Amino acid sequence: MEERLLLPKEPDSADLKNRVWDESKKLWAIAFPGIVARVTSFGMIVVTQLFIGHLGELDLAAFGLQQSILLRFVNGILIGMSSATETLCGQAYGAGHYRMMGIYLQRSWIIDGVTATILLPLFIFAAPILKLIGQQEDIAIEAGKISLWSIPILYYMVFSLTIQMYLQAQQKNQIVAWLSAISFSVHVFLSWLFVVKLGLGLPGAMSAFIISGWALVIAELVYIFGGWCPNTWCGFTKAAFSDMLPLAKLSISSGVMICLELWYNSVLVLLAGYMKNATVALSAFSICLNINGWQFMICLGFLGSSCVRVSNELGRGNAQAAKFAIKVVLATSAIIGIIFWILCLVFSRQMAYLFTSNEEIAETVSRLHVLLAFSMLLNGIYPVLSGVAVGAGVQSTVAYINLGSYYVIGVPIGILLGYVAHLQVTGLWIGLLSGVGVQTLLLSYLTWRTNWDEQVNKAADRLGQFFIEPSKESDESSNLP
Template sequence: MSRGAGEMEERLLNGSETEQRRESLYFRKKVWNEVRKMWRIALPSTLFRVTSFGCLVVAQVFIGHTSQTGLAAYALLQSTFIRFIYGVMAGMSSATETLCGQAYGAQQYHMMGIYLQRSWLIDMLVATLFVPFIVFAGPILRLVGQNVEITRTVDEIYPWVIPYLYSIVFTMTMQMYLQAQMKNAIIGVISTLAFFLGIAVTWCCVSVLGMGIHGALLGLNVSSWAVAIAEFVYVLGGWCPHTWTGFSTAAFVDLIPLFKLSMSSGFMLCLEYWYMSIIVLMSGYTKDANIAISAFSICQYIFTWELNVSFGLMGAACVRVANELGKGDANAVKFSIKVVLVVSAVIGVTWSALCLAFGGEISYMFSDSQEVSEAVSDLSIVLSISILFNIIQPILSGVAIGAGMQTIVAFVNLASYYAIGIPFGAVLVYIFQFGIKGLWSGMVVGVGIQTLILCYVMYKTDWEMEVKKTKDRMRTWTLKPSTVESSTLSTSDEERK
């Protein structure tokens, strides 16, 4: 009797162990599948962002070894106006990512090309509104008290920024459109090739033809428009047959709701980009403006390299959340968020350690100045801390974009950066005389508070309710395939006439 009971107990234990192994195997397989899906989106997205930003860095590297005043002028223009506009365009394009991702998850493929065309119309309009700010960048900077010699150089180089501005409209929106349907591997290839093309053109213009800062900016425009043209060829050339059915008059329908969502998205990200721009602007009022601006912009570039990797993961979080919301699976949404947060944490810790180890040496890529190198080395500790704080925040922003919660994040950014971060940095600079280290410390405080608030918001989010909201949005904004086809056909008939 006791032996029979013992055998039964042993069978139960073995069965329990087998079940545990089965569950463990299922969990590992589930994690691996999610990681594979995540990197399928994140890797090309990271390549696109890193190489796009790399083109800006290449221009600065060549300028920095040509003229210190030119370096400060380019850093000031890039860190204020270009960065701000880039943030607005990236933010507005994230509305395309939200809608295309949810449409793809809901299998409303015919709407994705329509959303892309609507985004072109809206983003082109907004980009045009920013052109006067580029034209009058020099006078505006002088009006707020920036160094006259530096801003005179800004007057010379602003025309090169305008074509770059319009290239962003197309590169950003098409990248989001392709990313939402898991076809962004081509983006990684295109952007990488364009990056090396930009290096070659910049070297030729600066080192061979002696065009200086103008040659560096010409190389920037060549690389950015090479990406845009290649994307047009891919999208319009028949490689997206289910989601691109041609130009359609349906693109002019429901522009106002998309405009509102785009502006919320743009406001969300531009607050983040502009935050760094204001800090660079404030560094122009310090004792040695050339050294301060150059050192801070170099640290900003290092920070932005890591940020662009995080933004690649943010894109993965956005697409995964949007796809699963479109499918109506709230549990899959929560699982995707957990996986991408863990991966981001590992990358952030590694990057922070590298900055601590090699902070001072990196500055010689951008400038030969010993003073700039010492200033960068002094900032390396604060830089590494800010990277640690920045591990979670972009991922949470990506989750918000995927769920269409851009407005909430915009208000969080406004409060944490502008009501807390900048005033705190100003106190450290002008009262405690901490210099540019105080400015960066204020940013760290702002990012930390923003991260805590977003963690709370995401923790309290009812994802079942978000699934319902997504279904309602799809019902409201989706046109029937027959409607889209008829409008496309009527457009084609008009073109033939």
């Protein structure tokens, strides 16, 4: 049997204040490095948009279209499928099955890598696809050029997302945060050097993105292969190719859950491209989405924290600790959402000028600031509830909730208000907000109604299904020299 780490038990007899303090320390130990990692990773996209936005309106609109539709489309699939790694690794860590975590990581590389390759034609033929669905021709052509530059970024995401979730599940968040922060700093410097100093324009901005992204992946692989994960990484093994179907099913349900959420924004950006002044509409909408997305990355840190805490406690068999962790992380994230809600209401116009010097675009962004503020408020709630679902392994249920909230309610409202009521991008954002509001209510009800004792039993069954005896694993392993 593997030696289990001695983890502190929940202080049953302690008063509420001490329990909250103890849980908050566990929460922030996971959440803060996760926030740094996600904010800096998404920040590379935002910084790229900042530099491209000052090259010209066409470049800004094209990057907004490509990033908000194609890159977000694929990123949604890969983030969702990678969350299966988060579920299994988190529960395996809580149960003490440490060696299985390295096998889960290798399986996720195989599944996500195959998925990325299947999606590759979307990037190669981006321009004709965008023109086929009715996007403005000059914007579609420019977006096609950007898409070809995004192919290395597609495979960077395969490794970066899965490795981050693997390390996070075993509470090695600090190394992820440090490497992500360094990669972000490199990206800012290279973007300035290539675009401003050397005048390389769009190729320079995308090259900076590729170099800094892959530098992060290489550094993470050196950390794993170099012996800093001795309990969970025991080299490459043939066991990674066994029992692929159950993991593929969990990955697909995870992918559907997350990508339905991220595609929602993409659909609305696509609709913005059909409006009269498409360049201004796309630019303004994508700016607001990226401001919202950057704050959402902070909330994703709490999503990751709630997932790890819930999955760890379920794997350990402690349903009460899992329930208490949910309450603490939800309250903490909601407070963060309120702070950003206030900041957005106060500094709306100043944010627009970070991305553009065009007055018309800045004015359109400013008109959306109240709706953007309420989106940031809800960001403090529903990502945590999604993280709870991932930690419990009930992604398929959330997929149905996302489908109904976003595509049955949100998108139709956005179309009616944007086109029929002629509210333009304001109408689209009201639709976006409506879908998120309904999703938040349904996820709250799902979390409240969940039987956590039953989830403990399901977690044990799931780990038993995937578990490989250490002796068998050792026989099939072949370490790198």
